Amino acid sequence: MDDASDDLPGVMRVVRGHLTETYADLIDVGDLDRRPPQVRDLSFLSRALAAQAVRILTECSAPEAAAAVTDGEGDHGIDAIAVSPNGSDIWFVQAKWSDRGRAVLGEDGALKLVAGLRRLANRHYDGVNVKINRQLTRIDEALSSPRCTVHLVAALAGGGEVTFQAEQRLTRVGQEFGFDGRTPVKVHTLGLADFHTFARLHAAPGPVQITATLTQGWHTVHTPYLAFAGSVPAGEAAAWFEAHGPHLLAPALRNTRSDRIDQAIVEQLVEEPENFWYYSNGVTLMCDSVQAQFFGRRLQGEPARLELGNARLINGARTLAAVAHAVAQHPATAEQALVPLRVICVDNAPEGFLSQLSAMPQSDSHTDLLDQVAADPQQLRIREEFAAELGKQYVFKRGAPPPAPSAGCTVQEAALALACAHRDVSLSAHTSAGLEHLFRPSPAGAYNRLFGQTPPGRQIWAVVQAHRLVQNALADIARTESPWRREVMDHGDLLISHLAFQSIGLEDIEDWVHSAQQDPDWAKQWTGDIVRSLAAAVTDRYGQSVFLASVFTDASKCRVLAEIVSRASATGNQESTANTVAPARRRRNSISVLVDHGRIPDGTRLIYRPGSPPEEAAIGDWLHENPRRYLATWVNDRQRPLIWEADQQAYSPTGLIMHIWREAGWGEAPVAVQGPARWFLPGEGTLADLAGELVRAAALDGGA
Incomplete structure (x- = not known):
């Protein structure tokens, strides 16, 4: 590369120098051998900028970021493509370099980026270059995944400026692809300030220092390693995430990090902040040092502040991100909710323990x-x-x-x-x-x-x-x-x-x-x-x-x-x-048995009894409002033997219970129920009991 960087402002010099030092041996520029040196340099810097954007957003390594670059003939307006290790996120990057630090994304660039996304989403792979072609399997898997979040990225060696027309094109992508409402298309703009900050800090980030304020009721373990267990206000946990973001995550979690927020946790915290401590498994922090400061008496369990040196999150990343999101949307939850916390100090722990601790599975994993x-x-x-x-x-x-x-x-x-x-x-x-x-x-x-x-x-x-x-x-x-x-x-x-x-x-x-x-x-x-x-x-x-x-x-x-x-x-x-259901031989269920034996006379009144405390709690008041809702009259019909007294319509035993649940507005009702076990013949038992007696008696007669 030439020495033109000496003529650039200080910020540009830092960014250009970092890109050159990091990617000089990693970015493929073989297709530019016949181009003039100035063109090669500008193309290299644009590709390096695209790689750097991938690295910033995905926290991958520099070689992985360089491998994501797709710029060149047949790139269809996409300068880099990256897929998260679990396939749940895919990034499409368009980069613009300017030696003067004035790069902007215009409508033409946005249109090319959107068109490229559309081609790949619709599996129109004809004409793509070899750099995209080698990623097609992963791209297809990610875009076909129901959990996929698409990220459109403008990487600009400038003030991060996107023209109004370009912004409209990008923000409309969610609607064009059916993403309006729950929006798994996210638009990111990275400007010169982002690349400058990354260049200065990312190579050797300092250890994260955080403060954890423990409320009453915490306890500590001293052997074999110092540890604390308690809870912190949601607002304080959110502040950790806002201040440090991915730098707070242990390295083992960084490659699987996603911007996706677990809305179930957010809703749980916002709707029932006082109960969040009971529902959540919380977060676990590992650190190299702990300094405890007490507000009053220096006793275990009394309110205290812990100063944690070189803290890193090893469990509960999704919980912490959701807490930060909830607090940002609803600040009142900051003080109303408590987040369970474990702190483990590993200053004297052996390497084997550190490795095993860092590999802890997430508490909300499928296996747990x-x-x-x-x-x-x-x-x-x-x-x-x-x-x-x-x-x-x-x-x-x-x-x-x-x-x-x-x-x-x-x-x-x-x-x-x-x-x-x-x-x-x-x-x-x-x-x-x-x-x-x-x-x-x-x-x-x-x-x-x-x-x-x-x-x-x-x-x-x-x-x-x-x-x-x-x-x-x-x-x-x-x-x-x-x-x-x-x-x-x-x-x-x-x-x-x-x-x-x-x-x-x-x-x-x-x-x-x-x-x-x-x-x-x-x-x-x-x-x-x-x-x-x-x-x-x-x-x-x-x-x-x-x-x-x-x-x-x-x-x-x-x-x-x-x-x-x-x-x-x-x-x-x-x-x-x-x-329609094709004609088929019906199994002799409880109702068929009762009807075939004429066990219950027409006109017999039956009573519905909820089968569990949750069922009683959910619909009991609604049933009490009208006692006829409990009652049904029996008719000897194999399909619909119950006439509900509340509306005089015919139902099957199971069908009537499901209808009652719907009418009562029980949103958490189970998917299935054994209807004959809910309807009682006073003094004799449930329909299921009566049918069972007949089946057993028939079996004994047959055995005799």
């Missing part, structure tokens, strides 16, 4: 949630019911080998199928973004809605089988469908399952499974009708340029699409096969 699920007695009851009634295996402990598909299922598969079967479509949407939502307890997750009241094992198995059949049908259909419908099936598979369950109805799920198993072609056509209706709804509502990965993780969009498909079905615009 599954360990909590395994400790739930409900799961053991489901396993016992699977074995006793179905002769099937139900695996719910992490690490245990899954059963063969014909032999049973895992808790993960059961939770996924139950979420799709739930009448609330938001469960399918949240699950498309990640399975963790299924196993988090309320209010942040769906676990209590799925398993809070133990669903009947037979119904879980039927729901799992139905979900499998729909997914298998989708795989078969994909071979002959258009590319657009294949994309809809790929991203909207869970919404399709949800629509299938709503069309079938849980009362008829076993019949539908039997029919689909007996006639796979019918099941494939049935599922295909739903696919075509959904694809048409997406096209009509959002167009075919929409970024599908975001549509099917957005609860509001999924709700709109479900309503459109349901209306089309009700008015006959959807193929008729999706509205």
Whole structure:
């Protein structure tokens, strides 16, 4: 490089020198060998600036940042592309270098960047250069992921100026790709000040020093390593994040850091700040030194301030980011909420302990949630019911080998199928973004809605089988469908399952499974009708340029699409096969047994009794408002034997309970219920009890 940097202002000299020193041997400029030296220098600096932007935003190494550079012929307006290690974030960078420090992003540059994104999102890979081509697999996986966040980056050797027209083009990308509402397209502008600060500080950042104010009730451990456990005000924890950001994270967490905020934690903190301490696993800090200052008495548990030297966060990164976000949006939570805190001082710890401590898993990880699920007695009851009634295996402990598909299922598969079967479509949407939502307890997750009241094992198995059949049908259909419908099936598979369950109805799920198993072609056509209706709804509502990965993780969009498909079905615009269950042999369930034996005379009054304290708490007051809501009259009909006294309409036992829950507005109602076990014949027992007695008596007679 020439010595022109001597003529630049001080800031430009620092930035240019740092870029040259860092990337001189890393940036590929082989395609510029025949260009004039001045052109080569400017192109190198522009590419180095793009790499530096990647490094700043992703905290990767300099060689990794250099490998992300795509500038050159066939770059389609994209100077660098980077994908996070877990594929949840992808960055598209356009860089502008100016020796005078006056680079701006105009409308033309913004249009090129957006056009490049659109080409890659639509998998139009023709004409891309070799630098993009070698990343295509990772790019495709990231853009196809329902959890993907797209970052558009303007890296400018100037004041970070983006023209009004360019800003409009970039901010409109979210709407063009269907990201309005929940916006996983983020626009970043990095200017000369950002690159100057990075050049001066990033090479050798000083150790992070923070203060933690412990409220009453904390305690300490002295052996083998000094540690403190307590809580800090949310405002103080937020201040750590705002002041130090990624520098507070231990190195092991930096490569997996994402700008994505866990909205479930934010909502939990904002809505119930006084209860956040009970819900949260908090954060864990490791440090090299601790200085304790007491406000009053120097006693353990008394309010104290800890000065932590070389502090780094080793657990709870998502929690800390969410706390900072919540406090920024709702400052009142700063003092109302407490964040659980552990501090571990490792000044004399051996290297092996440090390595193991730094590799601690995040407290809100999927594996930790599954360990909590395994400790739930409900799961053991489901396993016992699977074995006793179905002769099937139900695996719910992490690490245990899954059963063969014909032999049973895992808790993960059961939770996924139950979420799709739930009448609330938001469960399918949240699950498309990640399975963790299924196993988090309320209010942040769906676990209590799925398993809070133990669903009947037979119904879980039927729901799992139905979900499998729909997914298998989708795989078969994909071979002959258009590319657009294949994309809809790929991203909207869970919404399709949800629509299938709503069309079938849980009362008829076993019949539908039997029919689909007996006639796979019918099941494939049935599922295909739903696919075509959904694809048409997406096209009509959002167009075919929409970024599908975001549509099917957005609860509001999924709700709109479900309503459109349901209306089309009700008015006959959807193929008729999706509205019917093929004739099938019905299993002799409790109601069939009672009707066949004439066990209960027509006109007999039955009483509904909530089956658990949560159920009673949720709908008890609503039931008490009108005592007729508790009562139903029996008629000997296999399909709908109960006439509800509140509206004089006929229902199945399970269907009536689900209807009551909806009418009562129980938002956290479970997906399934054993209806015959909720309706009592006064003085004799539940419908399930009476049917069971008849079945046992018949078995004894047969044995005799």
